[in-house]
Amino acid sequence: MNFTEEQLERYSRHIILQDVGVEGQIKLLESSILIIGTGGLGTPAAQFLAAVGVGKIGLVDADQVELSNLQRQVLHHTPDVGKLKVQSAKEKINSMNPDVEVKTYDYYLMSHNIKEVIREYDFVIDGTDNFPAKFLINDACVMEGKPLSHAGIIKFTGQTMTIVPEDDETPCYRCVFPEPPEPGVVPSCKEAGILGVMGGVIGTIQATEAIKYLLDKGELLTGTLLSYDALDMEFRKINLNCNDNCGVCSDDPEITELIDYEQGACEL
Amino acid sequence: MKIKVNGEEVEFETELTVSELLEKEDVEMPDMVSVELNGEILDRKDFATQVVEDGGQVEFLYFMGGGTGHELYRRTA
Numbered sequence A: 001m002n003f004t005e006e007q008l009e010r011y012s013r014h015i016i017l018q019d020v021g022v023e024g025q026i027k028l029l030e031s032s033i034l035i036i037g038t039g040g041l042g043t044p045a046a047q048f049l050a051a052v053g054v055g056k057i058g059l060v061d062a063d064q065v066e067l068s069n070l071q072r073q074v075l076h077h078t079p080d081v082g083k084l085k086v087q088s089a090k091e092k093i094n095s096m097n098p099d100v101e102v103k104t105y106d107y108y109l110m111s112h113n114i115k116e117v118i119r120e121y122d123f124v125i126d127g128t129d130n131f132p133a134k135f136l137i138n139d140a141c142v143m144e145g146k147p148l149s150h151a152g153i154i155k156f157t158g159q160t161m162t163i164v165p166e167d168d169e170t171p172c173y174r175c176v177f178p179e180p181p182e183p184g185v186v187p188s189c190k191e192a193g194i195l196g197v198m199g200g201v202i203g204t205i206q207a208t209e210a211i212k213y214l215l216d217k218g219e220l221l222t223g224t225l226l227s228y229d230a231l232d233m234e235f236r237k238i239n240l241n242c243n244d245n246c247g248v249c250s251d252d253p254e255i256t257e258l259i260d261y262e263q264g265a266c267e268l
Numbered sequence B: 001m002k003i004k005v006n007g008e009e010v011e012f013e014t015e016l017t018v019s020e021l022l023e024k025e026d027v028e029m030p031d032m033v034s035v036e037l038n039g040e041i042l043d044r045k046d047f048a049t050q051v052v053e054d055g056g057q058v059e060f061l062y063f064m065g066g067g068t069g070h071e072l073y074r075r076t077a
């Protein structure tokens, strides 16, 4: 492909950057990334992936923008309250960078539809807020051999890991967390709260991992859980190994079909 | 004996099980924690019997959602 004058200027800081250059920028423009959840993690990830010129971005979210989202979900603005989140995010991305094609999915991904959606993309970013989705996304990506950035955030802490299923040495989410928490173990359904910047830090790291994967540069957070504590301002890398008993990525996996876990009722 | 818990050195008079360690370390919601001992993720049902020996490296890894709190899930029938 040939760059237009405008593209040469828009991406000039990449083009002069060793390890990206013209070749890397073309790779980005020809790549596709699926972002599942356009909230605290998904919006900062989406805004940088759009800015850097990832050619196709898929956005998945069935929810509408609420006023309480605006404290942390940076692509949604005050006039967007009530609008579909994927629509709100798409408008901002279109205005930010016309090179990016945005495809929206305004429904929940479940066992019956997730595989066909992720197949269309080169890399998946998990920006969801709940465990059924996180396990479903992990399992689907492992089964489809699709690279994935997983993340979670709560209060003043966050964590993220990158999973590249085609690399046998890479543990998956289920290697670390074999099953969702058992019913009855969670003492309260009260919202824990979250500092507005947490998704900005972790979501931007997820975007960084996606870009590194696409460019094939640097060391990914594979076999590593990066844990961030904002109060102590401390990042820790925890080494993770493949779990021989993993339900989905071990040699003889117990789980061969996707599971739709359900959110249990609040007991308190 | 000395062990490392989430990267910090901790000292105990005697060896202890993972369940005891979760209690001693005041882990608020132990059922929301996955435990890695010397690089291996432990099976939850072994917490009560698995002993942490001198020099052991333990990581408590927390389930984290996306900021809406610790939800509760069950497997569908």
Ligand SMILES: [Zn+2]
Pocket (backbone or CB within 6 Å): A171, A172, A173, A174, A175, A176, A243, A246, A247, A248, A249, A250
């Ligand atoms: Zn696994």
